[in-house]
Amino acid sequence: MLRVGLLPTCVVDSVAPQVGVAVVRVLRKMGHEVTIPKTATCCGQPAWNSGFAEESASVAKTTLEALENHKSDVIVVPAGSCATMIKVFWQELFEVVGDHDASHRAQRLAPRVREFSEFVASRGVMPGKYPHRVAYHHSCHMLRELGIKEQPEKILGGLDGCTRAEWLADERCCGFGGMFSIKQPEMSVAMADDKIESLKETQSEALIGCDQSCLMHLEGRLRRRGESIQVKHLAEVLEEAL
Amino acid sequence: MKDLLEGTTLRQRARAAIADEHLSEALEQASDRLTNLKLIGSSALENYEELRDAGRYIRGRVIANLSQVLGKLTDNVEASGGKVFFASDGAEAAEYVSRVAVNAGARTVVKSKSMASEEIHLNDALENLDIEAVETDLGEWIIQLAHQTPSHIIAPAIHLTAQDVSDIFNKISEGDLSDVPSELCAFAREQLRQKFLESDVGVSGVNFGIAETGTIAIVTNEGNGRLVTSLPRVHVAIMGMERVVETWEQFDVMLALLPRAATGQQITTYVNMVTGPRRPGEADGPDEFHLVILDNGRSDILGTEFQEILHCIRCGACLNVCPVFRQIGGHGYGWVYSGPVGAVLTPLLNRAEEAGELQDASSLCGACWEACPVKIPLQDLLLGLRRKKAEDAGGIQKAMWRGWAAAWSRPRAYKESVRSAATMSKIVPEQFAPKGWRAGRKIPRAPKGTPSFRSWFESGEK
Amino acid sequence: MEREAFLEQIRLKGPAPENLPHPLREMAEIPLVRYVRDLSDPVSAFIEVANEIGANARLISSADEMTEMLDQLRDAHDVKTAVLSKDPEVDVIRRRFASGTASFQAVEFDSFVAASSVDLGVTGAAFGVAATGSLVMYPNRAGGRSSSLLPPVHLALVDEKNILRDSSEVFRKMGERFPDGLPSQLIFASGPSRSGDIGGVLTVGVHGPGHVWIGVLKD
Numbered sequence: 059m060l061r062v063g064l065l066p067t068c069v070v071d072s073v074a075p076q077v078g079v080a081v082v083r084v085l086r087k088m089g090h091e092v093t094i095p096k097t098a099t100c101c102g103q104p105a106w107n108s109g110f111a112e113e114s115a116s117v118a119k120t121t122l123e124a125l126e127n128h129k130s131d132v133i134v135v136p137a138g139s140c141a142t143m144i145k146v147f148w149q150e151l152f153e154v155v156g157d158h159d160a161s162h163r164a165q166r167l168a169p170r171v172r173e174f175s176e177f178v179a180s181r182g183v184m185p186g187k188y189p190h191r192v193a194y195h196h197s198c199h200m201l202r203e204l205g206i207k208e209q210p211e212k213i214l215g216g217l218d219g220c221t222r223a224e225w226l227a228d229e230r231c232c233g234f235g236g237m238f239s240i241k242q243p244e245m246s247v248a249m250a251d252d253k254i255e256s257l258k259e260t261q262s263e264a265l266i267g268c269d270q271s272c273l274m275h276l277e278g279r280l281r282r283r284g285e286s287i288q289v290k291h292l293a294e295v296l297e298e299a300l
Numbered sequence: 301m302k303d304l305l306e307g308t309t310l311r312q313r314a315r316a317a318i319a320d321e322h323l324s325e326a327l328e329q330a331s332d333r334l335t336n337l338k339l340i341g342s343s344a345l346e347n348y349e350e351l352r353d354a355g356r357y358i359r360g361r362v363i364a365n366l367s368q369v370l371g372k373l374t375d376n377v378e379a380s381g382g383k384v385f386f387a388s389d390g391a392e393a394a395e396y397v398s399r400v401a402v403n404a405g406a407r408t409v410v411k412s413k414s415m416a417s418e419e420i421h422l423n424d425a426l427e428n429l430d431i432e433a434v435e436t437d438l439g440e441w442i443i444q445l446a447h448q449t450p451s452h453i454i455a456p457a458i459h460l461t462a463q464d465v466s467d468i469f470n471k472i473s474e475g476d477l478s479d480v481p482s483e484l485c486a487f488a489r490e491q492l493r494q495k496f497l498e499s500d501v502g503v504s505g506v507n508f509g510i511a512e513t514g515t516i517a518i519v520t521n522e523g524n525g526r527l528v529t530s531l532p533r534v535h536v537a538i539m540g541m542e543r544v545v546e547t548w549e550q551f552d553v554m555l556a557l558l559p560r561a562a563t564g565q566q567i568t569t570y571v572n573m574v575t576g577p578r579r580p581g582e583a584d585g586p587d588e589f590h591l592v593i594l595d596n597g598r599s600d601i602l603g604t605e606f607q608e609i610l611h612c613i614r615c616g617a618c619l620n621v622c623p624v625f626r627q628i629g630g631h632g633y634g635w636v637y638s639g640p641v642g643a644v645l646t647p648l649l650n651r652a653e654e655a656g657e658l659q660d661a662s663s664l665c666g667a668c669w670e671a672c673p674v675k676i677p678l679q680d681l682l683l684g685l686r687r688k689k690a691e692d693a694g695g696i697q698k699a700m701w702r703g704w705a706a707a708w709s710r711p712r713a714y715k716e717s718v719r720s721a722a723t724m725s726k727i728v729p730e731q732f733a734p735k736g737w738r739a740g741r742k743i744p745r746a747p748k749g750t751p752s753f754r755s756w757f758e759s760g761e762k
Numbered sequence: 763m764e765r766e767a768f769l770e771q772i773r774l775k776g777p778a779p780e781n782l783p784h785p786l787r788e789m790a791e792i793p794l795v796r797y798v799r800d801l802s803d804p805v806s807a808f809i810e811v812a813n814e815i816g817a818n819a820r821l822i823s824s825a826d827e828m829t830e831m832l833d834q835l836r837d838a839h840d841v842k843t844a845v846l847s848k849d850p851e852v853d854v855i856r857r858r859f860a861s862g863t864a865s866f867q868a869v870e871f872d873s874f875v876a877a878s879s880v881d882l883g884v885t886g887a888a889f890g891v892a893a894t895g896s897l898v899m900y901p902n903r904a905g906g907r908s909s910s911l912l913p914p915v916h917l918a919l920v921d922e923k924n925i926l927r928d929s930s931e932v933f934r935k936m937g938e939r940f941p942d943g944l945p946s947q948l949i950f951a952s953g954p955s956r957s958g959d960i961g962g963v964l965t966v967g968v969h970g971p972g973h974v975w976i977g978v979l980k981d
Binding site: 442 | 771772773778782815872877895901908930947948952956962963
């Protein structure tokens with residue numbers, strides 16, 4: 059049993075509480091004690107990706123302090139992109155704004171921070187049942203910066219009755235890209251359509267991912283197109299399966 | 301070639317490209333085909349990854365010592381009987397090449413593919429002197445006949461189908477051509493062969509200069525690069541100043557990477573390595589060899605955080621994997637270089653106000669970095685450009701981010717802000733959502749009747 | 763612009779910043795290119811690879827086999843005339859043309875005009891490169907550049923002993939291969955001229971030869 063500190067992320071805090079609930083329930087079911095670092099806010103990624111480093115750093119530093127002072131064995135982040143921001147880009151961000159001290163602190167913190175599926179997979183296989191055909195979306199930062207690919211696949215593969223469809227576009231960007239989705243809506247939506255066309259070929263019942271922001275974008279597009287395929291965070295699947 | 305950057309925005313160009321179904325299909329097919337070929341090509345090597353590291357090291361070393369390397373290249377080109385001209389900008393380069401053509405009494409100049417020559421508007425300069433400039437790379441020729449611009453670094457006519465090409469060729473052919481590629485290809489061979497035989501000047505690009513012997517290497521599949529450097533009396537090669545290696549050992553590595561990353565080939569059909577003009581006793585080959593070394597904004601990149609973009613070897617691999625390129629194609633980027641490398645190079649080689657918002661033409665997915673044979677961290681460079689752009693951002697944008705930072709760096713204000721976002725998401729009508737989002741997507745809504753995540757957590761429910 | 767001013771401008775820029783997120787790394791030595799394919803028998807690998815990339819390559823161990831190849835080549839491409847380069851390997855068949863026993867006509871290579879009006883270019887190659895199926899050719903050997911380039915069909919003859927394992931045996935031994943300095947043009951030619959520029963469909967013979975035949979001459 060570990061003491062798990064959970065950084066909910068701003069997307070969970072604002073529009074996806076059900077994902078946060080699922081994460082907590084799954085972690086507790088695994089036997090861990092879950093706490094939330096109360097003063098943590100956001101990882102600062104929206105501003106960082108838009109070129110506003112100072113602004114990003116002031117938000118990131120709030121969360122950095124909250125996480126490093128939090129009494130827990132690991133910090134779990136249920137979003138590949140936010141986990142990457144913390145583990146990879148924070149050091150760079152603080153260097154860019156000239157805060158070397160914060161950069162070193164971010165570097166020290168990084169190993170304690172784990173993306174949700176990576177953490178779950180590292181604790182061994184859990185028995186569960188999910189009799190559905192699903193397609194898994196590999197989100198970009200999680201895949202390419204953190205190198206987390208097999209863990210979520212392994213988790214899905216371990217559930218009774220769960221079939222993971224082969225998917226040509228599984229590693230292709232969904233077109234969310236943070237502010238990109240609003241600044242370049244035509245490209246963003248076209249990228250989602252490209253991914254969705256390929257998704258439909260898999261004839262899956264549900265689209266699963268570990269980044270609620272990608273899923274929010276894809277779900278928004280699917281619903282606008284009138285498609286009924288379900289969209290779920292991996293934690294929601296596990297909540298149902300375990 | 302016209303600069304598309306003038307007068308259009310990235311979004312306008314993107315919209316036009318996305319609306320073109322024909323183009324979308326061509327882009328999808330080409331991207332998939334080239335990406336698959338690259339995987340096959342790289343898997344034929346045991347140490348492709350190690351060679352990528354070597355490629356990055358080699359390029360880094362060369363660019364860090366660029367003045368010495370170029371000095372050595374120049375000495376050796378001159379020692380083998382060639383002439384070297386240093387062009388600080390496109391106008392100087394175009395003027396020099398024009399002068400060489402005029403001195404040679406040229407009426408026709410044949411060109412093999414050269415991105416640098418697109419950059420300096422060479423064809424316009426020659427045409428102003430009534431000298432016909434003929435593109436001989438099949439794709440480039442098609443584009444030239446259609447009065448378009450290249451849409452891909454290595455496959456300029458990627459956006460056209462065989463039927464499109466047939467329509468374009470039929471405007472200059474006497475008989476009716478079908479849309480069978482081999483027939484169209486035979487027609488091009490015959491037409492262009494005449495041009496090769498009657499041209500006095502051949503203009504080529506340079507894939508790599510090799511400093512230790514003063515050699516320039518050109519890779520082609522069609523053979524036009526060989527013809528351009530074999531038949532005309534004068535050969536002018538135009539080289540971006542960064543396109544150089546020190547040694548043949550380095551070249552051996554770069555040649556292992558370039559074709560595999562570009563098309564998955566183990567080697568291009570032809571690798572043509574030219575050292576000076578023809579020698580006595582040789583039946584053909586140019587009497588004069590000129591090398592134009594082009595700066596055109598590149599030296600401004602040296603010494604900055606963007607220097608690594610000068611490592612680029614123009615293989616096009618980043619285009620083929622880019623999900624944005626896949627949607628908007630080369631023309632969406634509005635200038636000579638497209639895809640991720642174009643999104644970085646264009647703002648650096650042009651005035652910022654002209655380059656528009658090209659650094660935004662990326663979701664920062666990192667597929668380009670993964671594909672790059674010399675591991676250029678393109679996403680780092682794009683982010684750096686966004687930071688540069690943000691410095692000059694307007695007051696409203698700055699104020700918005702400042703306000704965001706002020707709120708979200710205070711836990712209490714953050715909680716208020718996400719709580720009201722949650723409430724809003726439950727009740728706000730679609731039409732009041734941000735326009736950019738609602739255009740193509742339904743807005744995310746927190747489930748009605750559920751508390752916020754934090755209040756659920758604090759309530760101690762299970 | 764003057765050379766010194768141009769180079770000085772570059773020199774003055776100084777090094778790139780050091781605190782980059784993905785810093786450059788030194789490398790002790792530049793690695794060799796290692797192939798998955800077994801190249802321990804370069805001659806058979808060369809023939810195999812050349813055929814894979816669209817050439818028609820074979821081992822020639824007798825005069826009869828040479829005759830057979832020339833006849834096949836003539837029939838396949840309706841060859842009536844050929845140009846002969848000055849590469850030493852071509853001497854093996856030059857006599858046939860001189861004595862009139864060959865089944866088509868041949869002229870000597872003295873200018874690109876000669877090469878541009880025949881059906882076939884016959885040349886030698888200094889080396890064959892097994893890993894990539896490449897022919898290595900250069901004009902001070904062949905007498906010029908275009909005999910292997912202009913005719914629609916190219917026949918190259920290469921000595922078995924000159925088949926090398928891979929390109930490093932040329933590029934990393936340039937001093938040894940070219941003790942008197944580099945030729946004005948060094949060509950690696952691998953398979954027929956090709957293009958994918960029309961609708962992404964592979965077409966051959968767009969500018970260079972559309973058909974490449976290779977005879978590897980056994981001692």
